[in-house]
Structures are given as structure tokens and as C-alpha cells.
Amino acid sequence: MDLTRKDLTRKDLTRKDLEGKVNVKASYKTRGGNPAMESHAVRALLRLYQKIMIRAGMNGHSTQNSKESATGGATDDNKDDQCPICMSGFTNKQRLKCKHEFCQECLQSAKKHSGPICPICKDVFGIMKGNQPDGTMRCIKHKYIDLPGFPGCGHIEITYSIPDGKQKDNHPNPGERYWGTTRTAYLPDNIEGNEVLRLLKKAFDQKLIFTIGASRTTGMENAVTWNDIHHKTSMFGGPERYGYPDETYLSRVKEELKAKGIE
Structure with missing residues (x-):
């Protein structure tokens, strides 16, 4: 961002961050101004602007994550509360010996289709029976x-x-x-x-x-x-x-x- 003396004497410098805004205004009581004071003000404003940008960059990601958690967004905790088959909250949660968890109805459907095999890690959790003819x-x-x-x-x-x-x-x-x-x-x-x-x-x-x-x-x-x-x-x-x-x-x-x- 380029700052000029004209900007400092006639306009506000505004930087919107994630939670609000910062307004900085330079003004003079005398018509001619003070060149030394202007140079000092420019340097001070540049330092302030850099601090704001650095702080926003460091906090932006965590602020966004905090908002997601507060509003029920996708977090690791929420994923742990979802059935990996239907991607909804558990109904009659069933836990296999491999530690993976599913809705009872979802697991029964998977078992009917593929046999007693964990849909995630393929660990067998029961006795498999095939359809081999007699012989x-x-x-x-x-x-x-x-x-x-x-x-x-x-x-x-x-x-x-x-x-x-x-x-x-x-x-x-x-x-x-x-x-x-x-x-x-x-x-x-x-x-x-x-x-x-x-x-x-x-x-x-x-x-x-x-x-x-x-x-x-x-x-x-x-x-x-x-x-x-x-x-x-x-x-x-x-x-x-x-x-x-x-x-x-x-x-x-x-x-x-x-x-x-x-x-």
C-alpha cells in the first residue's frame, strides 16, 4: 500500500481485518503543516500497517476454524460422530473389533452385500459363508x-x-x-x-x-x-x-x- 502526504492530510487510512477495522487520520492545525512531523507520521503509520497485516495473517486461519466450530462446521470431533457409510449421526452405533463404528442398519446392509467385512479396513468380523455348490x-x-x-x-x-x-x-x-x-x-x-x-x-x-x-x-x-x-x-x-x-x-x-x- 502506497502512502503519500496528500493521503495523510486529506483522507483516512483504513485497514479492515477479520473482526473489525482500524481508522487512522492525520490532520494539522496550521495551513502549512510540518514536514518533519509528516515524515514521522508516515513511518509510524507504515509500522502500524505492517503489524496489522502480520497479526491478521497469523490469526486468520485459527479465527476461521473457531467460527466453524462455533457454528457446527466440519471439525474432527464432528467427523468422529458420523457413520462413515451414511455420513450422518449414528443410529444404534455398532463397534467392530477393529474399532471402526457404524449405524446398525448400515452395517447390516454392508454385511448383506459384501459379507462380514469391515467396509473401511476390510477386517473380517464374522464367519464368511460363500455360495459354492455342493461337492x-x-x-x-x-x-x-x-x-x-x-x-x-x-x-x-x-x-x-x-x-x-x-x-x-x-x-x-x-x-x-x-x-x-x-x-x-x-x-x-x-x-x-x-x-x-x-x-x-x-x-x-x-x-x-x-x-x-x-x-x-x-x-x-x-x-x-x-x-x-x-x-x-x-x-x-x-x-x-x-x-x-x-x-x-x-x-x-x-x-x-x-x-x-x-x-
Whole structure:
């Protein structure tokens, strides 16, 4: 802001801040004025103006936040009192073991759509049940045939068998026919391989290994397909051919099982 002697003798200097205004007026009793006094007044007014600007810059943000809090604006405390699903105040607040909170009705709707999984952190808070059709899971251990990358332990052969059938109410097209499948998968017969086998059995019992949908290989509709728990369907060929060696497969499949509440 430029200040001149003419401004000081004829006009008010006004600076509106956030809460009010400051008025400064220089006037003279004599017609000629006093040059020394004018220079002093200019310097004093400049210092005052700088102080006002600095103070406004420092307090502006906190003043605005104070106003928002006083009038019910968005604050961290208010966010803590809102359901993250409906973004409104809680109704029959439900708190999960992961500490996240929801309205009872909102949580029930989310559970119906996605299962007992926290909508925020994806932690499983109940027993997940899938829509896998009825079938069997059979295991055979081959002591003297090793998988690439797992020498000296033999391997486990898993055979899943899901026959054809009619879709139920929890399937995509109730009443329509679905096409079954027989799948074979392999695990190393070591400590970690047997741990994965135990988890796969648990997932199969909870009907999570397969689902009904479009086949990813043939595109055929109403087919029994894998349900996002990867299996090694070949003993050889590496990851590119769904086989071994694959150093991180066992840890990856345990994470996939954990995401479905299987531990």
C-alpha cells in the first residue's frame, strides 16, 4: 500500500481485518503543516500497517476454524460422530473389533452385500459363508515326487469335484442349471504346505473355494469357477503356467485366505 502526504492530510487510512477495522487520520492545525512531523507520521503509520497485516495473517486461519466450530462446521470431533457409510449421526452405533463404528442398519446392509467385512479396513468380523455348490475335496500325498523348488518333501495332490446342478437362491440365476467342474491342485508336502492344506479345507467347508459365474477360460455362463483363492493347477512351468517353482505362492495364498477370514 502506497502512502503519500496528500493521503495523510486529506483522507483516512483504513485497514479492515477479520473482526473489525482500524481508522487512522492525520490532520494539522496550521495551513502549512510540518514536514518533519509528516515524515514521522508516515513511518509510524507504515509500522502500524505492517503489524496489522502480520497479526491478521497469523490469526486468520485459527479465527476461521473457531467460527466453524462455533457454528457446527466440519471439525474432527464432528467427523468422529458420523457413520462413515451414511455420513450422518449414528443410529444404534455398532463397534467392530477393529474399532471402526457404524449405524446398525448400515452395517447390516454392508454385511448383506459384501459379507462380514469391515467396509473401511476390510477386517473380517464374522464367519464368511460363500455360495459354492455342493461337492467334494480329496487329498493324496505323494512321498517320492517333489515339486520344483521344494526338494525332498514330496507333494500333496488335491482334487475338487463339483457336479452339475440347479442354482439356488444365493446364486446368480436361481432355478437355472449350472455346469460343474473337476479341478486338481498341488502343494508341497512340507510344514507350510500342510498349513495351507488345512486352510483350504476350512475354506472349502465354508463354501469359499468356488462360485458360480462366467468361466474365465471359456467365457461360458453359469459355470463353477474359482473364487479368488489361487491354486497351483500344474506341477511345472512356473507362475506363467500356474505351476512351480514359485517361491512366494504359499505366503500369497495365505493372504488371500486371510482376506476371507480363513486363518
